[in-house]
Amino acid sequence: MSLQTHQLTKSFGGVRAVDxxxxxxxPGKVNALIxxxxxxKTxxxxxxxxxxxxxxxxTRYRGRDIxxxxxxxxARAGIGRSFQLCRIFPRLTALENLLVAVRAPNLLGQLVPARQRTDLARARSLLERVGIEHLADAQARDLSYGQQKLLELAGVLMADPETIMLDEPAGGVNPALLERIGALVRELNAEGRTFIVVEHNMDLVMSLSDHVVVFDRGRPIATGTPDEVRADPAVLEAYLGV
Incomplete structure (x- = not known):
């Protein structure tokens, strides 16, 4: 089932941020929100x-009003997300950041040895998958910003979400790590995960996305494939200034 909103509205003072x-x-696609x-968007x-x-x-997800x-x-229903500014624990190690991400909801659950072993193994596996396993024992604050983005994505994956919402994953990331992030999105999408990505890097958007939604003044003004959106006059005017 897809994620859908209907007439979703949010104002701050006299400003309608979402209108x-x-x-x-x-579902099952890489969706971009630009x-x-x-x-x-945020x-x-x-x-x-x-x-x-x-x-x-x-907002409805899998047919349910959420x-x-x-x-x-x-989050437990299957939607994971990252943030425009990385939300990590800077004084914890990379490995500890992932273990905190799936902390059991009660003390008893946290003390079960089998759960601890399973979480530890999964955390190490995900650090390897995103390419920062060599930094498992480094404090998160000592990682580069791009590495912190990868750590945050690994934290999202710890909960095994079906839908992943990424807020500007390319922001402040060097080209090598940006390529890694793009490859991870493709791999995870091929495994069946749905992505919704807010991004300003148009090269990344156009290369990754199956479906694009364009926002202006709090509401969608165009939807379609990357090629369709790129040629839409409303998008050219609102987003590209043409």
């Missing part, structure tokens, strides 16, 4: 994932 946005993302700065992400409560409208569901329950 009656009705969007359907394609638009000018201030067009409401606020839209925050509404969908329960970080902020919308003023009106609905509009008023707390963020931690949305």
């Amino acid at each position: 009656a946005a009705t969007v359907t993302f394609q 638009g000018p700065n201030g067009s409401g 606020t839209f992400f925050n509404c969908v994932t329960g970080m902020v409560k919308p003023d009106s409208g609905t 509009t008023r569901t707390p963020a931690h329950r949305i």
Whole structure:
């Protein structure tokens, strides 16, 4: 089932950051959400994932209304996300960051040796998958920004989400690590995970995406394949300034 919003709206003071946005993302695909700065993309992400409560409208996932569901329950329902600015624990090691990401909800669960061994093995496996296994014992604050982005993605994967929402994964990342992030998205998508990616790097968007949604002033103004969106006059005017 896809993730859908209907008339989703969020205002801050007199400014409508998200304005009656009705969007359907394609399951099993790499969806991109693009638009000018201030067009409401991150606020839209925050509404969908329960970080902020919308003023009106609905969000449905797998056919279920999750509009008023707390963020931690949305995560357990199968939606993982990263943030525009990395949310990591700088004084913990890379390995410890991943273990914290799947901390058991009660003390008893945290003390079960089998769970501890399983989580540790999964954490090491994911550090290897994103290419930073050699940094397992390094404090997160000592990693480069691109490596921190990879660490954050590994933390998202610890919960094994079906849908992954990435907020500007290319921001501040050098070309080599950017290529690694792109390859990971392709690999994970090939395994059946749905992606929704907010990104300003148009080369990355056009090379990765199957389906693109363009926001302007808090609402979608165009949807389609990368080629369709690239040629849309409304997009050229709002996003590219043509």
